[in-house]
Amino acid sequence: MTGTCEIGQKPSTPRSEAPVTWTLTKARDDTVTRKMTITEQRTLLALFAHPDDEAFGAGGTLARYAAKGVRVALICATRGEVGGIADPRLATPETLAQVREAELHCAAEALGISEVTFLGYRDSGMAGTSENEDPRAFVNVAAEEVVAQLVGIIRRLRPQVVVTFEPNGGYGHPDHIAIHRHTVAAFHAAVDPTRYPDQGAAWQPARLFYTAIPRSFFLEMRDRLDAMGADTSEFARFEESGAGWPDEKIHVTLDVAGAIEAKWAALQCHRTQFGPDNLFRRLPEDALKEMMSREHFALAWPEPSPGLQLQDLFVGLGETE
Ligand SMILES: [Zn+2]
Numbered sequence: 001m002t003g004t005c006e007i008g009q010k011p012s013t014p015r016s017e018a019p020v021t022w023t024l025t026k027a028r029d030d031t032v033t034r035k036m037t038i039t040e041q042r043t044l045l046a047l048f049a050h051p052d053d054e055a056f057g058a059g060g061t062l063a064r065y066a067a068k069g070v071r072v073a074l075i076c077a078t079r080g081e082v083g084g085i086a087d088p089r090l091a092t093p094e095t096l097a098q099v100r101e102a103e104l105h106c107a108a109e110a111l112g113i114s115e116v117t118f119l120g121y122r123d124s125g126m127a128g129t130s131e132n133e134d135p136r137a138f139v140n141v142a143a144e145e146v147v148a149q150l151v152g153i154i155r156r157l158r159p160q161v162v163v164t165f166e167p168n169g170g171y172g173h174p175d176h177i178a179i180h181r182h183t184v185a186a187f188h189a190a191v192d193p194t195r196y197p198d199q200g201a202a203w204q205p206a207r208l209f210y211t212a213i214p215r216s217f218f219l220e221m222r223d224r225l226d227a228m229g230a231d232t233s234e235f236a237r238f239e240e241s242g243a244g245w246p247d248e249k250i251h252v253t254l255d256v257a258g259a260i261e262a263k264w265a266a267l268q269c270h271r272t273q274f275g276p277d278n279l280f281r282r283l284p285e286d287a288l289k290e291m292m293s294r295e296h297f298a299l300a301w302p303e304p305s306p307g308l309q310l311q312d313l314f315v316g317l318g319e320t321e
Contacts, residue, residue, distance in 0.1 A: 042314060043071045045159035045205075047150070047183045049138065049175035050080035050123060051104035052270040057170065057211040058163060059111055059263035060256025061295045061313070066112030067259065070314070073115040073157050075150070076104060077138050077179045078123040082131045086275020099272055106269035110262050115157075119149060124174045132174060139174045143182060148196050150186030155200030161313045162187055166210035166298060171243040184208070187301065206317050208301040209252065215244030221283065221291065230282050250296045252310045257293040264289060 044065050048054050054062060054074055066072045081097035091099040101118065108116045121138035125131025132139060138146075154162070164183040169176020189195045193202040222235045238244065256263065267274045274281075280288055299308065310316075 041071050042069070042317075043073065043157055043159040044161045044163065044313065045073050045075070045154065045157055047075040047077075047162070047164045047179055049077045049165075049169070049173065049179045050083060051076060051100040051107070052080070052083075052267075052273045053165075053176070054104075054111070054113075055107050055263060055266040055270060057165075057213060058295055059107070059266045060259040060293065061163075061254050061297075062113060063111040063259035063262035063266070064254065064256050065313070066114070067262075071115075071157075072111070072113045073117070073153075073159070074108060074113050075117050075119065075153060077119045077146075078121050078175060079118060080123050080273075082123040082125045082129075083273060085272050086277065087271070090272050096272065100270075103270045103272065107266035110265040110269060112262070117153065119146070121146075124178070127172060127174050139178050143185065146178075146182040147185045147189060148199060150182055151190045151196045152199035154186060154190040154205065155203045158203050158205075160206045160317050161209065162205045162207070163209045163211060163297070163313070166212045166245055168243070170211070170213055171238060180210070184300070207299060207313065209297040209313060210245075210300050212245035212250060212296050212298045213243070214247045214250055214296050216247050217291065217296075218244045221280075224287060224291075225282055228282075234279060245296070245298065249298050251299040251304050251308050252297040252313060254295045254297070254312060255293065256295050260289050260293050263292060 042065075044062070046054060046058060046062060054076070062072050062074070079097035080100040081093075083096065083100065085091050085093070085096060104116060107113075119138075121141055122134060122136040123131065124134070124137035124139040131137060134140070162183065165176045165180040167177065167180055169180055187205060187208050191202050191204040218235060218238055222232045225232045283291070297313065298304075299310065
């Protein structure tokens with residue numbers, strides 16, 4: 001049984017009948033009608049920069065889909081070796097990479113992620129620090145080198161859905177911006193058989209999403225802290241760095257309350273990062289869990305029509321929720 005489906009619309013044929021061929025209406029050019037046969041296992045590929053990036057913005061989503069039988073794969077560009085150390089008993093600057101690698105494996109298990117790949121680049125540190133200058137830093141690696149690897153991974157895993165940071169990387173971290181840029185390039189290159197022909201057969205993922213923390217999230221958190229009489233001066237820094245995605249450009253708001261304990265467990269795995277001094281810890285646990293029970297995404301490709309709202313990341317791609 002075959003049928004066609006426009007992006008964002010419900011399929012016109014019963015979802016249970018497979019295989020189903022969906023025609024993407026957003027063809028990349030006028031001469032080619034691209035068709036995908038969704039007989040593959042549903043796969044979600046998430047690409048981030050450091051261990052812990054996966055847990056904060058998308059952990060509930062990754063856990064939710066993993067629990068539904070979606071294969072969830074995670075690419076982590078660096079081992080976060082120049083990040084903070086919440087408690088000196090946990091790591092030293094020399095051991096931090098190793099410790100954070102183990103923390104990510106712990107989190108991946110909590111979330112049900114089936115495959116974790118470290119690209120092995122060096123953490124570039126926050127903007128303006130000397131770590132930015134290290135030739136091994138992720139930001140200094142040639143785009144072609146990174147994109148070739150990502151194209152190879154996309155073609156091997158054949159995900160329907162790809163997720164990465166929005167262009168500002170949440171709060172402007174250079175590595176977040178770099179993995180965003182390389183992922184976008186790889187997403188579009190993976191479909192073109194003339195590009196990186198040694199990286200496997202061309203593959204067209206159906207959708208590219210950005211994880212996004214809406215401005216309203218920061219405002220809500222500041223208001224909640226204000227109401228408690230807590231210090232909210234750090235929020236000025238977020239505002240300066242342009243943190244917070246416009247709420248009107250959120251296309252998916254996922255209720256991940258059912259996966260909040262898995263997300264919480266993953267956060268606890270990142271002990272060097274999510275220590276008692278963490279900004280989020282200033283909220284009572286219940287309030288924090290409530291705020292973290294919604295995760296937000298912007299559809300980057302295909303280009304969303306104005307006002308588009310999708311029920312979830314895979315809706316309309318073939319299988320029932
Ligand atoms: Zn990060």
